[in-house]
Amino acid sequence: MEPTRIAIAGLGAIGRALALRIGRGTIPGTRLACVAARDAAKARDWLAGEGLTVPVVPLSEFPAHADLAVECAPAAIIEEICTPMLTAGKRVMVLSCGALLPRPHLMDLAKEHHGQIIVPTGALLGLDAVTAAAEGTIHSVRMTTRKPPKGLVGAPHLIENGYDMDAVTEPLRVFSGSAREAARGFPANVNVAAALALAGIGPDRTTIDIWADPGVTRNCHTIEVDSDSAKFTLSIENIPSENPKTGRITALSVVAALRKLGAPLRVGT
Known part of the structure; x- marks a missing residue:
C-alpha cells in the first residue's frame, strides 16, 4: 500500500x-x-x-x-x-x-x-463511550474545565467581560453555558467541549463550566454523562505543552x- x-x-x-x-x-x-x-x-x-x-x-x-x-x-x-x-x-x-x-x-x-x-x-477522553451512548438516548452531558489563569489569557469572553487573569488569586468561574457559546467565547481553549458535543447530544444541550484556577498547573477536564445505557464520570489532567492553551x-x-x-x-x- x-x-x-x-x-x-x-x-x-x-x-x-x-x-x-x-x-x-x-x-x-x-x-x-x-x-x-x-x-x-x-x-x-x-x-x-x-x-x-x-x-x-x-x-x-x-x-x-x-x-x-x-x-x-x-x-x-x-x-x-x-x-x-x-x-x-x-x-x-x-x-x-x-x-x-x-x-x-x-x-x-x-x-x-x-x-x-x-x-x-x-x-479529552471517553469520546468512544459518548459516541456509543449516543446510539441510544443521552439525557445530559456536562463538562467542567479548570485551567491555570495564564492558559485562558486572550479569550474573547474574558476580554468582553473585563476579566483580568493576572488578578485571579483563587478559583474563579468565568463561564457557564452551552458548548456552542463556549466555543465562541474561548476559541483557543475549549475545543474539547466542541468534540464532546459533536460526539454526543450537540452543542446546545452540552453544558460546560470554565474555571480559572491558580491552584492547578494542568488543564483539567471532567465530563459527566447520563444516558439510558450508562452513567459515567471521566476526569483528565493534561500537562500543558510549550503553548499553555494546549496540552501535550x-x-x-x-x-x-x-x-x-x-x-x-x-x-x-
Missing part, C-alpha cells in the same frame, strides 16, 4: 511535533508531503534545521500534494484549510473543532464531495489517530 500523504497546516507546538514524527518515519503508513505556515521562510529554516525536506506551500495547494491535511492552525483560517481538501474529496483532521460549530456547511461540503472531517480525541496529549492524540489509518489492529471505535 502507498503511504498516506500528510499535509500539516501550521507549525506551532503541535504542528512541529507532528512534522518530526511523521517526517522521521515513526508513524507507519504515513509520509510527510508538505506544510503550510504563516511565515514560510521561518518554516523552511526550521524544516532544514531538522533535516526534513518537504515543500512549504499555500493551503490552496494541499490537494495536489496530500491525501489528508492536519489542521494545527488558528481557528480563524479553518475554511482555508478545509475547503480545498474537502472539495477534492480528501480528508482533513481538525483540532480546532470548535470552529466547526458555526460552519455546518463544511460538513455539507464533505458529504457532497465524499471527503471526510476527522476530529481526534485531543485533550493533543499532539499524541493526532499521532494515535494517524496510526489507526493503516494499522492491522485498531482498538476503539
Whole structure:
C-alpha cells in the first residue's frame, strides 16, 4: 500500500511535533508531503534545521500534494484549510473543532464531495463511550474545565467581560453555558467541549463550566454523562505543552489517530 500523504497546516507546538514524527518515519503508513505556515521562510529554516525536506506551500495547494491535511492552525483560517481538501474529496483532521460549530456547511461540503472531517480525541477522553451512548438516548452531558489563569489569557469572553487573569488569586468561574457559546467565547481553549458535543447530544444541550484556577498547573477536564445505557464520570489532567492553551496529549492524540489509518489492529471505535 502507498503511504498516506500528510499535509500539516501550521507549525506551532503541535504542528512541529507532528512534522518530526511523521517526517522521521515513526508513524507507519504515513509520509510527510508538505506544510503550510504563516511565515514560510521561518518554516523552511526550521524544516532544514531538522533535516526534513518537504515543500512549504499555500493551503490552496494541499490537494495536489496530500491525501489528508492536519489542521494545527488558528481557528480563524479553518475554511482555508478545509475547503480545498474537502472539495477534492480528501480528508482533513481538525483540532480546532470548535470552529466547526458555526460552519455546518463544511460538513455539507464533505458529504457532497465524499471527503471526510476527522476530529481526534485531543485533550479529552471517553469520546468512544459518548459516541456509543449516543446510539441510544443521552439525557445530559456536562463538562467542567479548570485551567491555570495564564492558559485562558486572550479569550474573547474574558476580554468582553473585563476579566483580568493576572488578578485571579483563587478559583474563579468565568463561564457557564452551552458548548456552542463556549466555543465562541474561548476559541483557543475549549475545543474539547466542541468534540464532546459533536460526539454526543450537540452543542446546545452540552453544558460546560470554565474555571480559572491558580491552584492547578494542568488543564483539567471532567465530563459527566447520563444516558439510558450508562452513567459515567471521566476526569483528565493534561500537562500543558510549550503553548499553555494546549496540552501535550493533543499532539499524541493526532499521532494515535494517524496510526489507526493503516494499522492491522485498531482498538476503539
